[in-house]
Amino acid sequence: MGSRQVSHWQGRKITVAGLGVSGVSAARALARLGAEVTVVDGGSGDAHRARAAELADEGVAVRLGDAETLPEGTGLVVTSPGWKPSSPLFAAAAAAGVDVVGDVEIAWRLRGPDAPPWLAVTGTNGKTTTTRMLASILTAAGLRTAAIGNIGTPIVDVVTGGEPYDVLAVELSSYQLHWAPSLRAHSAAVLNLAPDHLDWHGSMEAYAADKGRIYEGNTVACVYNAADKATEDLVREADVEEGCRAVGFTLGTPGPSQLGVVEGLLVDRAFVGQRHRQAQELAEVSDVRPPAPHNIANALAAAALARAFGVPAQAVRDGLRAFSPDPHRIDHVADVDGVAYVDDSKATNTHAAQASLAAYDPIVWIAGGLAKGATFDELAAQSAGRLRGAVLIGADRALVREALARHAPDVPVVDLDRTDTGAMAAAVAEAARLARPGDTVLLAPACASMDMFTNYTERGEAFAEAVRALADERG
Template sequence: MTLTCVAGLGVSGRAVARVLAERGERVVVVESTPGERQLAAAAELSGRGVEVRFGPLELPDGATRLVSTGWAPHHPLIAAAGAAGVEVMGEVELAWRLRPAQAAPWLALTGTNGKTTVVRMLTAILLAAGRKAVAVGNVGVPVIEAVREPYDVLAVELSSFQLHWSSTLAPHAAAVLNVAPDHLDWHGSMAEYAAAKGRIFERAGTVIHNADDPEAVRLAAPYPRAVGFTLRSPRAGQVGVVEDLLVDRAFVADPAETAEELATLADVRPLAPHNVANALAAAALARSLDVPAEAVRQGLRDFVPDPHRMAHVDRVGEVDYVDDSKATNPHAAAAALSSYPSIVWVAGGQLKGADVDEVVRMAAGRLRGAVLLGVDRGRIAEALARHAPNVPVVDISGQDTGVMDRVVTEASRLASPGDTVLLSPAGASLDMFANYPARGEAFARAVHALKAAT
């Protein structure tokens, strides 16, 4: 009997264990921490015949494959599997191999930023076209569960971790939204991180890339019929923007001579350059499945942005306060910073090895002040000193979650009427908060408290 070792008791790990057990396979899940959640999951899985082992992470004797749910290649358990000749794969790769005959096509996407927004936009467009669709992958339902359901199409968000462990994935269409330094501690280098992103194209039926992003262009270069999306006027074979219209010159009968209107800029929410690019990527993926233009427009209108993505919290004393806590890397923060003319920037957290000099240099002319918090705030302060030496900076040294009240108070003192106080941290939140939503919620509470006290 096949013996599969599953690494970890997270959402994907539990889903993999359940599906394999239902197939009659022997499954051993290894998990280091017997916390309350893990013990509850182990009890549920044991009732399905799955063995869960807590403690030292060791490869079970006789294991024929290891399913990694986001564990890094240098992890000792992964290394032990490689030394033993045991195949390592991710949940997404396993789902692809186990999908039934006549399974729904996959529209897959990856990128440093924008993935969740695009996959939700894409799902809204597909639903508007009357397709039974669901967002899966790095968001929503685990892929290994979704492939067994009678969907017409799967909108699949893939992280670099998931792509690293995928080797046979062949989506109907695949998109790379952008590539900027992130997760370098996991991948080891920018080259390895970009290579993982590029794996999404290797067997894709249609290759879609951001024609305004140099790294995405490089990854798509080996594929001669790649489709680009751009914020400029589109050439033949691209989707792009003409005045206030989103226009398709790729999925039309004669791209050299004709174009089709898909939507207007007013249909995109929130209206910011990076979000227009998100809408174009979602439209291109949908159009690869012959989705009509009217469904693209309706889907974008139906789309409801997730919280903590350039969300307007409130206006206090003619100053707007915006929660972009989802900006957990410099590339995401740069997109938000480019969307407002006059900013008091709230930034800091865990930079994960990423460099902030370029985002500070780009935004310097827009900054009216900065309030810094979190473990890597010193690196952002150094970048501000180099590239925006005249911008006043307030350093908040506390590491407890209650410091957000001080952060917002200091930001309000730096702001003038017409400014935007923008929480766009450029770093992860786990040094101070449970996650980025908790950080954004703390910011919003502090803003509301400020307004109540004004």
């Protein structure tokens, strides 16, 4: 870090909101640059106190048990992504004329003069998979890269770590984009838009606007989903650098300036010399794992960003072949008595669940959890014809049950009124009873997990464990 950076932050009084991973990362980096950092957090448990003690040793002040009062003299607030814009701390900052930014904004400001460009990815669903696919493709092209942002190593740590990257694959949530006004990516993609986190953003319009920030200042390509007009609308509204192009991806035959699918091949008609007459083969659909429709769309978006950076076609194929999907994302656990059991615990909203349900037929669907303000009528209506049955768990399962009663009244539904640790095993047993050979039992909850589990990973592991127990029992 150069002396100019240090002098810019030296002595500045900065308040960091939240003692989570990104907050601690930002606090440490800013303290090393000479800022006077205070971290505030409403918690005061043992884990909070232990983390506070570690930071105190590094010269960072920590205030526990009060996340609402702005420390005196604060000149900048750095927030963790999950804090709502309506938080009292931010109201106090606004009243004092103090800016609030996120860890992504801090990372952007801390980049050195030779910093690698960012290829950025957002969307309601598929962000992590697409970002990791992109990193795999970039690596296959011989580039030094990392998948960062909403995944993996905290973004501030990567930017300040001194590793000489050529380019970064950056996953950005709507929360992070809301607090990152200066971000200007080389190229960016919005994969899709569906209602999510509306309790945080306040409206679908505000949520979409935050997603659209990812296109601001793009220099080479704004990648959008041709099947989702809202993403194209965000491109039209974006203020980009002159010469930046709109590049679509589609599961159909691509037009000029699009990537798409032709006879089992992923093809590029955007980054070729004669795009009105030519197409470049990139990979086979079978190179994408799993080859479910929404995952092919993820691969096309990743390919578009890589091609925008000048990656050759062969690297797209090699990178997709080398890519391994995340656990709990359309994860085939086992076949038991001719029935496939698939873990998509990461489908934490209706849009993700719809993509998962569209990949199988017929299905015994395990769903339910925390709805986060979502409604399930559209999902139930679209999936009714694929359902053999449904097993419902979790706090808001009644919302799913009522939607199924309206739109799939002939589908048998088991309503499990329990939230104990054995509930998932009971759900798998009920699903096995409903399923027939050739069916898929699919955990695609369409809800968050925190009513019963620590996170979607723990929920998926409970499902996989129950399936393995069933397989042993049926042996």
